[in-house]
Amino acid sequence: MRTYTIKLNDNKEIFLLNDEGQVVKTTDILDRTPGRVFAFDGPMGAGKTTFIRQLCADLGSEDIVNSPTFAIVNVYDYPTPSGRREIYHFDCYRIKDIREAMDFGAEEYLYSGEYCLIEWPEMIDALLPEETVHIKITPLENGDRQLMIKD
Numbered sequence: 001m002r003t004y005t006i007k008l009n010d011n012k013e014i015f016l017l018n019d020e021g022q023v024v025k026t027t028d029i030l031d032r033t034p035g036r037v038f039a040f041d042g043p044m045g046a047g048k049t050t051f052i053r054q055l056c057a058d059l060g061s062e063d064i065v066n067s068p069t070f071a072i073v074n075v076y077d078y079p080t081p082s083g084r085r086e087i088y089h090f091d092c093y094r095i096k097d098i099r100e101a102m103d104f105g106a107e108e109y110l111y112s113g114e115y116c117l118i119e120w121p122e123m124i125d126a127l128l129p130e131e132t133v134h135i136k137i138t139p140l141e142n143g144d145r146q147l148m149i150k151d
Contacts, residue, residue: 001148001149001150002018002019002029002032002148002149003019003146003147003148003149004016004017004018004019004024004028004029004146004147004148004149005017005140005144005145005146005147006047006051006137006144006145006146006147007144013054013057014026014050014051014054016028016029016147025058026051026054026055026058027055027058027059029055029133029135029147029149030055030059030115033133033149034131035129035131035132035133036113036114036115036116037110037115037116037118037128037129037131037132037133038115038116038117038118038132038133038135039118039121039128039132039133039134039135040052040117040118040119040121040135040136040137041121041122041134041135041136041137042136042137042138042139043139045139046137046138046139046145047137047139047145048119048137049065049066049067049091049119051137051145051147052065052089052117052119053065053066055117056076056078056087056089056117059078059087059115060078060079061076061077061078061087063076063077065089067091067119068089068090068091069091069093069094070094072090072091072092072094072095072104073088073089073090073104073106073109074088074089075087075088075089076089085114085115086112086114086115087114087115087116087117088109088112088114088115088116088117089117089119090106090109090116090117090118090119090121090124091119091120092118092119092120092121092122092123092124093119093120093123095120095123095124098124098126098127101123101124101127102127106124106127107127110127110128110129111129121134133149133150134149134150135147135148135149135150136148136150
């Protein structure tokens with residue numbers, strides 16, 4: 001398990017401190033894991049969407065990233081050396097059962113090979129690929145957040 005501290009700089013941008021206290025970009029979590037599906041766990045207001053917004057920006061996406069609470073899935077794109085790729089941002093908070101997720105095609109997104117960033121993943125747990133990277137965000141008393149990765 002890897003642990004990071006999520007901090008804000010003076011410009012309200014998120015950055016991470018790794019276990020050694022070194023500053024790393026949010027994309028460090030992507031670079032150090034083989035998976036493409038990331039399940040974010042944490043209480044309401046823990047900063048899941050805020051972290052995902054910074055992660056997408058650090059990947060180079062210029063799209064407006066916000067919570068897909070009502071749309072369930074938002075699609076963003078980002079540049080790569082071989083062309084543009086997509087990021088699928090899920091908010092499964094309003095999903096009532098697994099059938100609803102299957103109806104909107106969750107499996108197609110999850111097994112697409114693109115990054116899938118999922119808030120409230122417990123609602124679709126049975127559909128998640130075996131190699132899903134689980135990330136827990138916990139608010140700390142000083143306003144920082146702790147990010148724990150189980151991959």
